[in-house]
Amino acid sequence: MDSIQAIILAIIEGITEFLPISSTGHMIIASSFMGIDNDNFTKLFEVNIQFGAIISVIALYWKRFVQSLQFYYKLIYAFLPAAVIGFLLNDYIDMLLESVIVVAIMLVLGGIVLIFIDKVFEGKEQHDEVSYGTALKIGFFQCIAMIPGVSRSAASIIGGMTQGLTRKSSAEFSFFLAVPTMFAASAYKMLKAYLDETLSFSSEEIQLLVIGNVVAFLVALAAIKFFISYLQKYGFKVFGYYRIVVGLIILLLVALGYDLNI
Template identity: 40%
Template sequence: MEWLADINPIGAFVELDPILLLKALILGIVEGLTEFLPISSTGHLIIVGSLLGYTDEQSKVFKIVIQFGAILAVCWLYRERIVRVVRRMWSPTPERRFALNILIAFLPAMVLGVLFHDTIKTYLFNPLTVAGALIAGGLVILYIERRPPRVRFTEVDDIGWREALKVGFAQTIAMFPGVSRAGATIMGGLVFGLSRKAATELSFFLAIPTMLAATLYDIVKSRDLLALHDLPVFGVGFFAAFLAAMLSIKILLRYVSNHSFEVFAWYRIAFGLLVLATAYTGLVQW
């Protein structure tokens, strides 16, 4: 317990770095706004964090912790559905089928994430690989959106375990930073016959176990970097991510009812090209 001697609870909150808190606020907003949109929250955090010069060891843990804020936003917005599923999943009900589908969809990412976590973190977490993935993902979205729609499942409760597993494998593509977990699951859902609404809602629900497991796994592996004096910075980022994610989810649900995802594809392509252009010209040292 020697580390307790180094803790100054009052000083931890008095000696605050306003610049660091501002960076935490910006990154928290970025995380919340982008987590559930098909534009890659991880990619944006890597790029924006690099621009802000927030790339030290503390930043690595910070970017993990603020994901809890986005997870909490989904849980809060769908709290009634989640409670109903938990209560009824123990008997043969539609809620049990729904819970099993989420579990099945989660399994591919869980297995491959454990196997390739360290390799991905070591070699792929940099702005230039993210830029390439943003552009490639944007082109894929344009291709899928311009295919004739073949909707077989209008509601998320209609899908079977096969469709859930297919979307789960689609989600694993998002382990490459810049692809976007939301983008992979939503586009995968559209390819496998889900309506826009069903694919989007499935992406939200699948985010809960996937992000929770990934976040807890990262925290356990980075536990030596956790420090009490970082609590104010983490708190600002956490609540910023929570509020921004709430807004993002509500806007996306309204948007998908009458629009395609092409606007996100063009944004991804433009943003990725901007990053590559600034790197090529030397305007930004990524």
């Protein structure tokens, strides 16, 4: 991986992490098309640059993060399902990350859901308050996104809407929940890399990690602002169509015999 490829992946992470279109799926696909080796550093890079996206949430919503302890208690409730299930199924999840077919199918299926999701909740009473029970249920919805291509953002936002939250409140809680979830995932991968004596990264690779996090942070700032504004006005439909188009293109390329190097 060179610096240009690292910047492209970081831009993709920043744009897609908080949109309901699957950041993991897009980075897997982008890495494949750019011919980046799916080695240990690439896997670490794709997880580590989530730190930059995490910081963007804290920077934009810092007042919420210093508001009260209840805020953190609710995040813990929502985070617990992913922490437990992610730990138990870590090897299986890593195996799924190798499959571009899984990514493509989940993009299509998730796209179909997003096209119709606004109508499902249209006219129903909505509110902005996240209770402890709601937080826990959203946490279980988030676990669906352990299947690459589903989108953590989409799963947790829809989870919030099933509990009567507005689109804005669902999206914002999804952003907040990303902080402990993505931090834990990134920290776990970093710790494994640090403890693995067979792995070592060059100064150039460490520099790529720094560049990737800075770019992801800056791009994610803009992406979050755009998404909240767009979502309130227009809903999810355009993201659904986008997912379906991308997923079908990938399936077509695979059917035509293209090697996507996953």
